[in-house]
Amino acid sequence: MRLLFFLIFIASFKTAFSQNTNYDSRIDSLVAKQISLNKQKNGVAGFRVQIHHNMSQSREESQKVRAKFSNDFPYLKTYLEFKSPYYKIQVGDFVSKLDAFKTQNEISKIYQGSYIVPAIIPIDQVSF
Secondary structure (H helix, E strand, O other): OHHHHHHHHHHHHHHHHOOOOOOOOHHHHHHHHHHHHHHHOOOEEEEEEEEEEEOOOOHHHHHHHHHHHHHHOOOOOEEEEEEOOEEEEEEEEEOOHHHHHHHHHHHOOOOOOOEEEEEEEOHHHOOO
16 A cells, blocks of 8 residues: 555656656747847837926927936936927836836826826847
8 A cells, every 4th residue: 555655656746847848949939020029119018107298398498307307316217209299208118017107106206297108118228
């Protein structure tokens, strides 16, 4: 009886901890396809926090807001966009919406009205 129990235990232990060495080559093609798509978009889908948009202010006024923000939060990269008729200032490069939300909560203490927007994040800004 003990021998039977021992053999069953060894067989189940071996099955539970053996590694499956089968490799599906389709994984490589999916990875290559994703890399190609990211290059076409010049980055990956992600998020930024928009802190400013106003059509009545000039580029110079928007640059002042950007400079003040950079002084307040020097560790966050800022982006100035113009989409007629608005100048927009967006900050950060977040792949996760949760990370963007955490930063937006911190920023909103000084910059009320900030909100999360979708963005294409450059590959070199993505940390893995």
